[in-house]
Amino acid sequence: MALVGSVRRIVAALMVLAAMAVIAHAQDLNDYPTSARVEYVFGCLKANGETRQAIEQCSCSIDVLASLLPYQRYVTAETVLSMSQVRGDMGSPFRTSEQAASALNDLRRAQAEAEVRCF
Incomplete structure (x- = not known):
């Protein structure tokens, strides 16, 4: 159970990082x-x-x-x-x-x- 919770937190953190990278890239293209x-x-x-x-x-x-x-x-x-x-x-x-x-x-x-x- 604890492993599943850790994996979920890691996946959530990776999704947040990916979203931030997409936003930063979009801002670079729209300067x-x-x-x-x-x-x-x-x-x-x-x-x-x-x-x-x-x-x-x-x-x-x-x-x-x-x-x-x-x-x-x-x-x-x-x-x-x-x-x-x-x-x-x-x-x-x-x-x-x-x-x-x-x-x-x-x-x-x-x-x-x-x-x-x-x-």
Whole structure:
């Protein structure tokens, strides 16, 4: 009898640990703030037509992007993309550095995957 009680406690503890791991993993995958997701979807809608189908595709796209690219890396790539358009010496580091190119490549790969999955 005591063995059965111990096994039940161990199983219960393992289930709690597994649930905590699932929650932590879900939070890692959902580290994009709502405002960033909405901003992405609005931009996507402008580029793809403001239809119901485009809403579904653009929502899917940001979900795929978020699953492949951590939010901090997304912010870095978006900053590089924006700043690389600045003319002259101010934008030069964002157009020529290896770190900037790497961040942009990560974003473009994630966007390409989202395009394949969602559009």
